[in-house]
Amino acid sequence: RRPKNFPPGPFTLPVLGNLLHLDNPLENLEKLRKSYGNVFSLFIGPRPTVVINGLKAMKEAIVVKAADFSGRPQDLLVNVVSQRKGVVLADYGPSWREHRRFALMTLRNFGLGKKSMEDRIHDELQYTIKILENSIGSTLSPRVMFHNTASNIICQVLFGKRYEYDDDVIKTIIWSFNELAKMANGLWALVYDSFPLCRNLPLPFRRAFKIYGSCQDIAMRLIDEHKKSRVPNEPRDFLDCYLDELDKRGDDGSSFSEERLSNYILDLRFAGTDTTSNTLLTGFLYLIHHPHVQERCQQEIDRVLQGKDRVSYEDRNDMPYVQAVTHEMQRVANTAPLSVFHSTTKDTELMGYSIPKGTMIIQNLTSVLKEEGQWKFPHEFNPENFLNEQGDFVKPEAFMPFSAGPRMCLGEGLARMELFLITVTLLRKFRFLWPEDAGEPDYTPIFGATLSPKPYNMKVQLRS
Numbered sequence: 001r002r003p004k005n006f007p008p009g010p011f012t013l014p015v016l017g018n019l020l021h022l023d024n025p026l027e028n029l030e031k032l033r034k035s036y037g038n039v040f041s042l043f044i045g046p047r048p049t050v051v052i053n054g055l056k057a058m059k060e061a062i063v064v065k066a067a068d069f070s071g072r073p074q075d076l077l078v079n080v081v082s083q084r085k086g087v088v089l090a091d092y093g094p095s096w097r098e099h100r101r102f103a104l105m106t107l108r109n110f111g112l113g114k115k116s117m118e119d120r121i122h123d124e125l126q127y128t129i130k131i132l133e134n135s136i137g138s139t140l141s142p143r144v145m146f147h148n149t150a151s152n153i154i155c156q157v158l159f160g161k162r163y164e165y166d167d168d169v170i171k172t173i174i175w176s177f178n179e180l181a182k183m184a185n186g187l188w189a190l191v192y193d194s195f196p197l198c199r200n201l202p203l204p205f206r207r208a209f210k211i212y213g214s215c216q217d218i219a220m221r222l223i224d225e226h227k228k229s230r231v232p233n234e235p236r237d238f239l240d241c242y243l244d245e246l247d248k249r250g251d252d253g254s255s256f257s258e259e260r261l262s263n264y265i266l267d268l269r270f271a272g273t274d275t276t277s278n279t280l281l282t283g284f285l286y287l288i289h290h291p292h293v294q295e296r297c298q299q300e301i302d303r304v305l306q307g308k309d310r311v312s313y314e315d316r317n318d319m320p321y322v323q324a325v326t327h328e329m330q331r332v333a334n335t336a337p338l339s340v341f342h343s344t345t346k347d348t349e350l351m352g353y354s355i356p357k358g359t360m361i362i363q364n365l366t367s368v369l370k371e372e373g374q375w376k377f378p379h380e381f382n383p384e385n386f387l388n389e390q391g392d393f394v395k396p397e398a399f400m401p402f403s404a405g406p407r408m409c410l411g412e413g414l415a416r417m418e419l420f421l422i423t424v425t426l427l428r429k430f431r432f433l434w435p436e437d438a439g440e441p442d443y444t445p446i447f448g449a450t451l452s453p454k455p456y457n458m459k460v461q462l463r464s
């Protein structure tokens, strides 16, 4: 039963609630939005859930009433498996806040350290360039390449280390997180989430605990290695910074601990890899099929960089067109279409509806990134969405791929730097083409933990 003045929604089935509506989530949520408006409700099994659509309702919830809407559901399989620690799934409260603040400050300070964030990105790009150079004259599937680039950049930031793709550590982490993502979207997670009495039974969801445990063992080994080789107060990476912070805090009862660090680095590695790599993968698919956009970027890049040996993040201010393109790549990639689920922290209201404490909240970011009235060309790939009449770069309010408010993506700065530096470096050196025998491109995305394009191949040419 819907509580009094709860947002409207479709008829619910016993036990299943509205699960059948989530079969093809993005399409079905759009249909429901058309029937019930920008704020509607669903039952995921027995769990009441409110779906928020469109810029106006989204802002009211996550910006204006930020504190009311910034919780995370705490009793889903994924939370229990990750022990409600880390940062992505941690509930709104002092320990989440402390950890979030620490990560933001640490990531920002990397720009000032011996090896800046830009250096780390450029170092990794040398490997990407080598792969592309070796592929000239043949075709290449860019999925593994972009995934490896994004994974190694975040690993360099977190552990000061890069991994070859066949390294056992990274293979285990990738495999484990893929399995966990599949399980989180599958039937057994639903049984776990909906029927608490089943939780202690030896059912297949117990495998998730084992898989997460093996990742945590790897994280603990990395922490031990760092403890042996570190010089206090001379941090090489994020992990060293956290260990310095632990020294500083001592046993003051704060929420910082080695165990929490292991959850934390797994969270950051996970949140910072598929998101960036799938954005690049989709972005390059569109660039390949819009050669005039690729060429215009190359002209701007050549003009601004001239004899410079590499692009710096500062250069973006002189490249309005490239900026518009990287933002448009993100808008169409729509990599985290339903954000990360939120939860209400107290009884509250949204657009006149009453929403009780503990209600699960789904932010339909797709509905904002493609909202008619907010964009010049909501349904096509067109960098003009980010350019004004004078050709200056402008960012509309509805550009929300990182969400907004206090839970907004913590890696936004790093992700934006990566997208700009990688796109410019690769477009400066190469031309990307569609293989003649590849048929028509299929832009239909695959829905998973993040949205990704279907696998595709590309051809690479060296620019003279």
Ligand code: HEM
Binding pocket: 087, 088, 089, 100, 154, 267, 268, 271, 272, 273, 275, 276, 279, 335, 336, 339, 340, 341, 342, 401, 402, 403, 404, 406, 407, 408, 409, 410, 411, 412, 414, 415
């Ligand atoms: C194009 C790349 C990326 C996109 C589109 C993206 C998108 C998002 C979105 C939509 C959220 C949920 C915000 C909310 O709940 O309201 C999020 C959260 C988060 N992201 Fe990202 N992200 C990207 C890259 C990264 C990177 C590189 C990192 C690593 C440093 C990262 C770390 C995080 C963390 C830690 C959170 C949880 C924040 C919290 O709960 O306080 N993300 N991201």
